[in-house]
Amino acid sequence: MRFSHIEAFRAVMITGSTTAAARILHTSQPNVSRSIAQLEKAAGLQLFERMPGKVVPTTDGLSFFNEVQRSFHGLRRLEEAANRIRRFSGGLLRIGSIQTLAHGLIPRSIKRFAEIYPETGISIHAGHSAAVSQWVDEMSCDVGIVSHLYENYGFSSEELYSVDGVCLMPAEHRLAGKAAVRPADLADEPYISFAQNDHGRSNVDEVFSKAGIDRRITLETPFSTITCSLVAQGLGVAIVNPLAAQDYRHLGVVMRPFRPSIKHEALLIYPKGRPENRLVASFIEILKAVTMEEKAALSAVRERGEK
Incomplete structure (x- = not known):
């Protein structure tokens, strides 16, 4: 034929x-x-x-x-x-990220990366840590950003950041005047929680359990961006990653330190044994720099006590 x-x-x-x-x-x-x-x-x-x-x-x-x-x-x-x-004759960079960072920190890092490598194609995939880990393991992503590691994957990894969670609330909330929020302060507050099967929920549950405080959980969601939007609508308060929450400050929400501290972490993961990639190395360098800048900006906001 x-x-x-x-x-x-x-x-x-x-x-x-x-x-x-x-x-x-x-x-x-x-x-x-x-x-x-x-x-x-x-x-x-x-x-x-x-x-x-x-x-x-x-x-x-x-x-x-x-x-x-x-x-x-x-x-x-x-x-x-x-x-x-x-x-994509200038190369293709494939990034997998937890949803927490995919709406702010990652796009801002990509903007700076694209200014240096305008001919490089960029593919972004967002999901839970388990999904991102699978994408990196399958080599459908060159680098991944996750909140925790899975032992069944043999990745190369390094810490991107470790920050203290903050209590997010509407600016006019009764707790906005406090220097720090504690479990007892949230006893009668409508609380927006991580979903039951979310990795981060157990850390929060443990803190409130040790304090003997039962939260009034009115809403659950697996995504920080949805949590922040719900807080902005006045539907409750939440303990969230400050690097995600800062993208919602223009919606009339404020962050206050939460004690005892609840850590929010992010790790960079790479396929083990893969040859070093110039584009990946450059993006990671930029991502680390942007992360450091945003952590410094958050510290400055806390020191000034801005809303």
Whole structure:
């Protein structure tokens, strides 16, 4: 079978006639008819019933067309892959991140990275630590940012940051005037919690359990961005990562230190044994610098006591 014969067959199936097929293939109607006849001979199938002024696909023709379509979709994917490779001639950086950082810290780091490497394509994937770990393990991401490590993966890893969680509340909240918030202060407050199966929830639960305080949990969500938005709507208070919360200060929320401290951590993970990648190394250097700057900015805000 020749590709030109299959192309003619596909065109007839799509347009419904040999004349219309010849038009889109920029050839003559007799050439299309000849190609169809040669294809039928090579395949050993009758693909069309010939009728006056038209051709009608047979059952075999319809089945064969389904296979042709699948093959053409595969060719299209190869064309798209070639286009991506051409577009990303400066390289492609694939980043996996926990959702907590994917809406603020990561985009700000990427902005600075893109100014240095404007020809580099960047692919961003956000999810829970388990998903990010799997992406890095499968090497579908070059670097991952997670909140904790899974022992069943053999990653190379290093700490990106470790910060104390803060109590997030509306600016007019009764606790906004306190220098620090403690478990007892939240005893009667509507509380927005991590989801039951979230890794970070157990740390918070333990602090309140030791203090003998039962929280009034009114809402649960697995995502910090949703938590911060709910607090901004006045639906409760929450203990969150300050690096995520700072992106919501313009919505009229304030952060206050929470005691005893509850740590929020992020770790960088890489596929073990993978050769060093210049783009990955540069992005990590920028990400660390932006993280340090944002931690310093948070400290300055706390020292000034700004809302």
